[in-house]
Amino acid sequence: MVTPSGTAPIVELKGASRHYGPVVALSDVDFACHAGEIHAVLGENGAGKSTLMKLVAGVVQPEPGDVLVDGHPVRLSSPRVALEHGIVCMFQELSLAPDLSVRDNVLLGARSTGLGFFSYRRMRDVRALLDRIGGEGIRLTARVRDLTLPDRQLVEIVKALYREPRLLILDEATSALNASVVDRVFALLRERRDAGLGVLFISHRFHEVEALADRISVFRNGRHVETFDNGRYGYGDIIQRMVGQSIDELFPPKASVDEVLGEVVLAVDGLTWNGRLHDLHFDVRAGDIIGIGGLDGQGQITLLQALFGVLRRVDGAVKIGERQVVPENPRIAKQSSTGLALVPEDRKTEGLIPELSIAANLELAQLGHDGPGDADFEALAAELELKCASFAQPAAALSGGNQQKVALMKWLALSPRCLLLADPTRGIDVRTKTQIYALLRRLASKGVAVVLLSTDHEELVHLCDRVHVFYDGRIVSTLADEELTSEAVVTASLDPGAAA
Amino acid sequence: MTLPKPGNPRELLALVCLVGMVALYFGTHPSGPTTYVMTIWANQATILALVAIAQFFAVLVRGLDLSVGAIVALSNVVASHLLSGSAFEIAYGTLAVLVVATICGLVNGLLIVFGRLQPIVATLATSAVFGGIALLLRPTPGGAVDYDYADAMTLDVAGVPTALILMLVIVLGFWLPLRRTGFGLSLYAIGSAGQAAWQSGTPVAGVRIGAFVLAGFFAGLAGLFVSFVTTTGDAGIAPTYTLNSIAAIVLGGVALRGGVGSLFGAIIGAFILKTIAALMFFSGLPPLAQPFVEGLILALAIAIGSVDVLRMRHRLEVFDR
Secondary structure, eight states: OOOOOSSOOSEEEEEEEEEETTEEEEEEEEEEEOTTOEEEEEOOTTSSHHHHHHHHHTSSOOSSOEEEETTEEEOOOSHHHHHHTTEEEEOSSOOOOTTSBHHHHHHTTOTTTOSSBOOSTTHHHHHHHHHHTTOTTOOTTSBGGGSOHHHHHHHHHHHHHHTOOSEEEEESTTTTOOHHHHHHHHHHHHHHHHTTOEEEEEOSOHHHHHHHOSEEEEEETTEEEEEEETTSSOHHHHHHHHHOOOOGGGSOOOOOTTSOOOOEEEEEEEEEETTTEEEEEEEEETTOEEEEEESTTSSHHHHHHHHTTOBSSOEEEEEETTBSSOOSSHHHHTSTTTOEEEEOSOIIIIIOOTTSBHHHHHHHHHTTOOSOOOOOHHHHHHHHTOOOSOTTSBGGGSOHHHHHHHHHHHHHTTOOSEEEEESTTTTOOHHHHHHHHHHHHHHHHTTOEEEEEOSOHHHHHHHOSEEEEEETTEEEEEEEGGGOOHHHHHHHHHOHHHHO | OOSSSSOOHHHHHHHHHHHHHHHHHHHHSTTOSOHHHHHHHHHHHHHHHHHHHHHHHHHHTTOOOTTHHHHHHHHHHHHHHHSOSSHHHHHHHHHHHHHHHHHHHHHHHHHHHTSOOOHHHHHHHHHHHHHHHHHHHOSSSBOOOOHHHHHHHHSEETTEEHHHHHHHHIIIIIIHHHHTBHHHHHHHHHHHOHHHHHHTTOOHHHHHHHHHHHHHHHHHHHHHHHHHHHOSBOGGGHHHHHHHHHHHHHHTTOOTTSSOOOHHHHHHHHHHHHHHHHHHHHHSSOGGGHHHHHHHHHHHHHHHHTGGGGGOSBHHHHTTO
16 A cells, blocks of 8 residues: 655545536546555446546536646646646546557647657657557557457557656556456556556456556545545445435335336347357336446347347347347338337437427427327326426427437327336436336336346345346346345445356 | 558559550550650640649648639639740739639638538539639730740750650759658658647648648649640639549549558659540540540459458448548
8 A cells, every 4th residue: 555645635625616517427536646646536327436537637627626737736727738737547438549550649739749750760669668558469550440459459458558658547457358468467467557657547347447556535425525545434335425325205106016017028049249248138017117228339229129120130039019030120110010228328329319399300200100199298298297388499408318318209199008218317306217217117007018227236126026147248147126125236246256 | 671661552553554555545546656656645644633732732631622623723814814925024923823723722822721521512612713813814815925934845855845844843853851840740640540640740741731732732823734735814624624533533542531642643643644645536435425435444443442341340430531
């Protein structure tokens, strides 16, 4: 355990907050990272970890709040400025240019590169670094586009180290790497740490944090909960701090046990696609709300897209409505004989066409549909308490919550028998969330089968009847009844081996 | 490590096509590959190649420059006013033409980066402005360019067309060194993934402006070369150059989404288009069929480059292309 005393931290945040529209990503956070220390940040999805990284890396600025580097207040207005202070970030969303070679990506934007002539002299160091962390097979002249995801992550790590940082930020840097490669990366990081490098480390893999970190900070709902030395608390205690308490009044009561569930509406048997979904089995019955959970990007959204006919060549048997196969395309998926509806993840790009009027957006799902075609949008709007001046308003003029209501109405008007929802409450205020929860429960009691993908564990626990937790395109755990707790969902998401 | 970009298959394919076409052209030409025939061919192709280079720099950073043709016309018109008199006056005039064109490019870059206009819209507007100035300066074709100067630039040196030497100088003396600079690297990075480039600490705004400045400069060079070939000024030549420059870079393997391709590819594409025109001239096909054949070849080239869409299994990814 290294805690340099007397020297100012490399970076310190004081009272830092950050909002995205009405959504609070970080709120009044004090945080410091020191030289010669590996500092891990833990928290659920949406806890504010990525925003914290972006503040330190100069991608966004605190509003309000202060950033201090070596004890002096500074404004990290861009990644370039952060780099000049010795802060280098390896981002979760890959920061490599796919059409450039490995070599050129490493050189890009480095302090020694500038805009003038650069030299390939230090390429020997790059080669040595790559070899050391398990990238022996990566040619320096290979295009990044042609590399596998794990290889790209290795290039990202080397690119970051090439900039000779004082503080290195790793945001899910090792998420695609296998255990033996991770060990080699960690050995290198420890060596650099002993030479004075500060590391800020975000990982969802708890055992990695345990193995690498000197100190751990826990974040929850945009707030800094606690910072402590690694080893002070056990696994259960840390999970407890990440999850916090639940808010019961937010959610409607679940269906009582006596209520008889309807027939199976959606039966998925061995669904497999393109190396991203593996042999999925589950049923959804009329009246069920089935939760789909797990870390980001473990195949949850891909599953909904597969069911809705967005993907080509899906294998496996799927019984939906009167059909025995996966719909060929979304137009077939929405016909009343199939009766599927998908409310996608991003309402601005996929769920709605923001420039068009509310009325036009609502009509879009009706096009090519074989239903009665005289949907009562007014009644739906009243039921969802949609706040708008008129249906002629562009969808973009509405608040996020009301936009989501329009995206829901558009599909509810088709009276689907199975409703697929991708994170419908992300970035939405609490009041609208409660309304949407109540609506979903009402729909279920009317016999609609609901599949709810969510990154919010509270939602999965308190709203859903059964939750399938995904990891790497597989269902690693299915939770229901008493087993269905936040702790269980988080544990299954983070550590699929232990949960099985 | 001599090749600027290893393995752009479309560029290689274009080069092979060009070599084949050129061999066919000089093989079937009634007078054979004489210096005279080669010079005329090279001059025509070089004008388009310079415009294509201009377009290439704009497209490389995810822009499309609709004003390149207008800058060519404006440069040509300015040249027809200034490229005569004493050697000093001609030198000054040449410099003035290039400065005017470069300023045009700078205006485009500033509008796009700081005015936050889409490149296609910004350059549509400025193309009308630049073209309008050219018309005001020379309402009807006319003016003159010093004949000795024009001849020096459009004839040959020891049997090799001057135009080809100019192309060689641009590739060896400008392009290959540029690829070894942080600026050149940033051009590709911005076109390939602008956000990644910014997160990597690249000065994205400055480099994008720089790309449009280079586009202006090369359009100015093209305007100068038009003046050497025609020895007059004509404000009405803009539209064909703009459209052909886009066709040329696509043929040369430059991706319109940015980040892929090279200046060398842009030159190859331009030479292919002009060689097709030259081949048509002797093929016995009616001259009016030329746009038809050019369009067919362009459509074919684009189709070959897009076959991978058929293999995509995630339908939403098709929209990202």
